[in-house]
Amino acid sequence: MPSQEAKMLGDFLLAPAALRDFVTLRQFTEIFPKSHRTNPAVQDLYRELQRLRDKDIDMVRRSIAEEVQRSKQLKRDYAHERRQLDGATVAGLDPVALQMEEEISGEGHKRHHTLQTVHTSIQEACQGIEAQIVEIEEENRSSLVQVQELVGALSDLRHGRFAQAASGEDMGEETLATLKRLEAVCAHPPR
Template sequence: MAPTEATILRNYLLLPSRLPSIISLQEFTSLFPKSQQSSPQVRALYRDLQQQRNALVDAVSASIDAEVKQAKALRRTIIKTQKESEYEEHDDEIEIERTLFGPTSTTVTPKQHSLQSIIPDLDSAVADIESDLQKLEEEESALLESVKQAAGNMSDLRYGRLSNSNLTDEVIDGLHSIQETCKRKS
């Protein structure tokens, strides 16, 4: 099986990038003057560099995961667009040709699936649906939170608990300015 994008990126970017695979503690210590090599600060500096390097490697790993998800979503979008364009390009003449003469080299026949070829397509479809469902659930929770916040604000307004104590004065001033504008226009 051919290596995937994620495998290539991980092997190229992540495997050789941990600090101990680049330089060991002993090699790092030997870079310092003899008088400083036994200092605990050298070991602490190496550990700090190792933690920084690990954080960077973790960030790269997360970026690889995000890139793989984005690539999958892009492939799904391309396939969906291709299917939609095929559906839109449906030609009556070709359909009549197929009916009269059967499938020929000038008419495109749909791809026939075997059990082995349909399983990855079904898995991809399941992943698409789950992804869409997750997006819808996130959108639904954001909308619900927005509605709850709006209802809470309306409740505060109903019972006279305003977060802005000057709001009533501002509203009255706004209404007066509207009245003045209407009087000037008439």
């Protein structure tokens, strides 16, 4: 059974291709002036055109067969190259880490992207990154507020104004506790 490619090329290039399929001998002789229609050379000319046409059709058939064989090799080459690309590693990326990420993300098989799926995946990744940025900015604002509150609590020390400790503790102990909280916020911001 011919391949789909061979059938498509044959249907397009060969049907109807024989001279007798679209011009009969009678129609061909009617092209000539009436005085030459009975000349035996007209019939010989028709046969010669038919022979040349059949020769051309055979040449087209051979070319179609060669093209089908060439396309089979191209398909094999493409499949081989695709397998190499799918198995290739990118410099700087750990293949084990990539495999773990695929397993964690639930993508046990590699998806082959189309232009539309790549675009969708990129949009989803951008939205995820934007959400992470918003979350990080909120954490930074929260950390900044905490630092500002602690610095404000220590500003009395800087200006030499000592208010009575609200907790009733010794001023030095309260100052030390506030400095430790400031150090903790700076070293380990809340997540």
